[in-house]
Amino acid sequence: DETLAGDILIQGDILTIVDQEINGSFLPTQDNVFDLGSAALQWADAFFGGTVIGKLFTGNTSMWSRS
DSSP, X not given: OOXXXXXXXOOSOOOOOSSOOOSSOOOOSSTTOOXXXXXXXXXXXXXXXXXXXXXXXXXXXXXXXXX
């Protein structure tokens, strides 16, 4: 196990990460430039504990519930 203190900047591709945990904010270095996943490499599920803010949501909206 490794523990690092301070800021870490990674530029380029990260090919493999196993059991990654983040304790803090995960922010891009530029606004409105980077994607999370792609059409070919999609995330299976996402779980959020707060508000999700976005410009466009597509997909099976019948799965969504209204509060």
